[in-house]
Amino acid sequence: MNMHKSEKVWLTISFGMIMLFMIATGYQAFALGMAPPGGVELIDPQKVNETAPFDQPGIKQIGDNEYEVVMTLQLFSFTPMELEVPAGATVHFKLTSKDVVHGFQIVGTNANGMIVPGYITDITQTFHEPGEYLVICNEYCGIGHQVMATTIKVY
Numbered sequence: 001m002n003m004h005k006s007e008k009v010w011l012t013i014s015f016g017m018i019m020l021f022m023i024a025t026g027y028q029a030f031a032l033g034m035a036p037p038g039g040v041e042l043i044d045p046q047k048v049n050e051t052a053p054f055d056q057p058g059i060k061q062i063g064d065n066e067y068e069v070v071m072t073l074q075l076f077s078f079t080p081m082e083l084e085v086p087a088g089a090t091v092h093f094k095l096t097s098k099d100v101v102h103g104f105q106i107v108g109t110n111a112n113g114m115i116v117p118g119y120i121t122d123i124t125q126t127f128h129e130p131g132e133y134l135v136i137c138n139e140y141c142g143i144g145h146q147v148m149a150t151t152i153k154v155y
């Protein structure tokens, strides 16, 4: 086969670039642990009720105006349903699903996540302004998807 010299050069360069990107990506993912966020903590979705901390969903103060909320999502609700925190509170949500893929979106904030059965998702949100924050499921999960919502009261 007769290959033009510049063709060989460019083939070598592009192959070299592919190798370089693969090495860089592999290095970031495995050596630096820069895998996509979330999905690293696993849970048996059949045993959410027996698995800590999801055996006791609720809110717990962990610092000066800092809270941890352990929450399960299921067809078609959030547990716990009612949450109240003071203004300025930073809330660390620990979320998992008991059945299908749900969404967790706090309307009017950047807090937004896909809650996949088998995985634990961590979302942190600081509530600067008092008010009622609507939390909705934004992944279609079945017939009751439209009514799957709750509120967080910030006083």
Ligand code: CUA
Pocket (backbone or CB within 6 Å): 074, 075, 076, 101, 102, 103, 137, 138, 139, 140, 141, 142, 144, 145, 146, 148
């Ligand atoms: Cu849960 Cu849509």
